[in-house]
Amino acid sequence: MRFEPRISLNKLAEYIIARPGRQQTIIRDQKRPSDFIVARYHLAEEAIKNFILRPQQNFLQNAIAAISTLEHGSDWSKQNADLCQDALIHFMTLKDRLIFDGFTPILGSDNVPKMSISGVNVSVRPEILLSDSSNNTVGALKLYINKSHPLTDEPGKYI
Numbered sequence: 001m002r003f004e005p006r007i008s009l010n011k012l013a014e015y016i017i018a019r020p021g022r023q024q025t026i027i028r029d030q031k032r033p034s035d036f037i038v039a040r041y042h043l044a045e046e047a048i049k050n051f052i053l054r055p056q057q058n059f060l061q062n063a064i065a066a067i068s069t070l071e072h073g074s075d076w077s078k079q080n081a082d083l084c085q086d087a088l089i090h091f092m093t094l095k096d097r098l099i100f101d102g103f104t105p106i107l108g109s110d111n112v113p114k115m116s117i118s119g120v121n122v123s124v125r126p127e128i129l130l131s132d133s134s135n136n137t138v139g140a141l142k143l144y145i146n147k148s149h150p151l152t153d154e155p156g157k158y159i
Helices: 009-017 020-031 042-053 059-068 075-097
Strands: 006-008 104-107 115-117 120-123 128-131 137-141
Touching: 006 009, 006 020, 009 020, 009 120, 042 059, 042 075, 042 104, 042 128, 059 075
Parallel strands: 006 120
Antiparallel strands: 104 128, 115 120, 128 137
């Protein structure tokens, strides 16, 4: 059980627009997280980050092909690979909307301080930071990949 209140930015956005029953579930899961949580979409997230940092022709197609050739030791692993391929195919339809207007994308860090909002530590961890020509951070990109709870405009305003 956690004694310090904390939540991720993505869960906070979901909480803000959720119905009361879902809000209670989110709070319960934050107070008493599972001992074993496996993140889905890791392969897709890594491929997307690498593409944004170094966009290359056919990079995403090659990543999809590489994921399709992986050995799967479990049903979960096979399902995760399929979900990652679907996520990358969908990202390919969105990638041309990413316009950085002279800003340079750099890899974000996993070890950033949490933001305190009304006594709750909020973990933001943007995957990509945008820097200007003087190396000042001027923006960030937070990836949200989730087939079960797609990001709609309402919670998207908060991320």
